[in-house]
Amino acid sequence: MQTGEVLRRVVFNLLDAAKGGKLKKLKEVNKREIAEGVTPEYMERRIDLLLDYVKNHSPYYKKHPEWTKLEDFPVMTKGDFLEHYEEVLVENSKEQGNLYRLSTSGSTGTPFTVLCDGDKMNRVNMNFISCMELNGFRLGMKRGEFRAWIKGKNTISMWKSFKNNLVMVDISNMGDDSLEKICKDIEKKKIQVLVTYSSALTALTGYIKRTGRDISKWKVEMVFSMGEALPDATYELTKEIFGFSPVRSYGNNENGFIAIQLGEDKEYTIDLYNFYPEVLKMNSDEPAAPGELGRLVVTDYYNKTFPMVRYDTGDTGIMRMYQDEKGRMHGKYVEIYGRRGSLMYNCMGEPLSIHVFMNTLLKFEGVVYQAKCIQWGQKEYELLVNADRKKLVEEDLIAAYRHYLGEEADIRITYVDEIPIQASGKFMVCENKWDGRK
Incomplete structure (x- = not known):
């Protein structure tokens, strides 16, 4: 356990406690609801509240009072949201200030920025921490985030990097020289957590295996995979190299993390606390049959600035929902497809x-x-x-x-x-x- 990790955890908890401990409470509730499931009443209440809210505050949905239940609402792709962007935005949201931008271009190649308020931004951040902590993460650990960092667009300041104990690991190029530099940085900067896209993890582990690189001095305790589906071969090779399994996740920049792998479970546990998931048929908006491959559609409960009702993520997969002996609902993505770009x-x-x-x-x-x-x-x-x-x-x-x-x-x-x-x-x-x- 590094000194910087402990210091940041103490400072975070003290600052949050001074504000009533809101973030810690949100994080703990999020973790509990992901792991233990939610009640059917919670899901029904959240949907009812959201639909009532959008019909009163979003010009796009206001025009359709005949939409009374979720199935009445249209399934919206990224392109649909862009086409009706100003209408979907809740009234007077831009005048309120203190809005945050959740930007993505996504694997569909369509730039897209979703606006949200501070509450949703806190939920996105605590959702990320919750998913990490459920798999052994400790708040304050030094993490290396693997991205194609673009100066002036998505890079972060030195202060924010220091505050969050975050190292920007650039993966614009994944040739051997670049991979060797990444390996040296991981060792020199004593990075504890690798937060990486599947393609980058595949390239990194392949390089380590192929070159026989010694990683005995590395401090890495966790590998968190996001973005495109992680190939089984990369999963096994990561486990072989580091001595522990990588964590698979599913989500996007527009909403946050939607599902997470818990332990060695090969299925992804869906965050039913923040999202209502659906899987629809490939060629219609009818629900897919149990075990049938379909389109992944999510409704975000908590974005009150740019409501995302029935968002077609562009990915495909298989989902199962079930109720446990305590009456709580659980959702699992059995398989997730999509985001499989050509190398x-x-x-x-x-x-x-x-x-x-x-x-x-x-x-x-x-x-x-x-x-x-x-x-x-x-x-x-x-x-x-x-x-x-x-x-x-x-x-x-x-x-x-x-x-x-x-x-x-x-x-x-x-x-x-x-x-x-x-x-x-x-x-x-x-x-x-x-x-x-x-």
């Missing part, structure tokens, strides 16, 4: 994280609606772009992609009105059609 390579043949392409699009929010990068050859790339051409500066877009693909990248732009989706109901932000790397 892309830069001009030097080094693999790139799918999140490079996601985060690049954040720079062009409001100008580029959709974009997909296709690799046709070692240095040949095509950008399918659905954008406002009057506002878009082509040179800036190409430069943003070339920053990661390499200066020798031959990038051509093809403008489209819409990027075709896959049979799963999604399209990926990148695709590799180069035979040399398939």
Whole structure:
């Protein structure tokens, strides 16, 4: 246990206690409800309160008083929310101030920012801590967050990094030189928790195994996997290398963590305290049959600024709901699919994280609606772009992609009105059609 960890935990608890211990209470309730389930009455009450709220405060839902139960409300994709963005926002929300931005481009390649108030932001943060603590995390532990960090867009200040004991681990490039630097940083900075996307964890563990790197001096006690589904091979290799299993999670930037793996349970336990989950048929909004693969749809109980009722996450999976002997409800994602982007390579043949392409699009929010990068050859790339051409500066877009693909990248732009989706109901932000790397 490191001194910095203990100090931060003490300071957090003291500051929270001075404000009535709100965050600690929220965290403990969240942990209990995830682990022990919720009552059917809680789920019914939360839905009723939310639907009543949106019909009174959101212009989009106000127009439809005939929608009385959840099934009456439309299933909304990211594109639907963007189309009706100003209408969905509750009245006078922007004038109230103190709003937070939950931004994502997602694997569908569509930039999207959800506004929320301080209460929802606290719930997002405590939800994250709750999911971690249920798997052994201690508040204040030094964690390395693996992302494609973009200066001026998603990086954090030195003060915030110090306060949260967080190290920004850049995964823009996952070539051997970059992976070696990441390994050195993990050891030198005594990182205790790796919070990483599946693709980055796959690259890191593969590198450690392939090079026989000595990690005996590492202080890593926990590996937390998020984003795209973690392959079983990576799960087992992580367990072999570190001596403990990685934690699988499921969520998004718009809502927070939706489900978490507890212990060695291969299923994901759904957070029924914060969300109402549904699985709908692939080609209709009818409920999927038990055990049937369908679209993952969630209703967020607590975003009172930008209500997300029946949000189609773009992912697919299988869910089961059951009631225990105490009458409490539990939800499990038996399988989660989606977010399976093709592995892309830069001009030097080094693999790139799918999140490079996601985060690049954040720079062009409001100008580029959709974009997909296709690799046709070692240095040949095509950008399918659905954008406002009057506002878009082509040179800036190409430069943003070339920053990661390499200066020798031959990038051509093809403008489209819409990027075709896959049979799963999604399209990926990148695709590799180069035979040399398939």
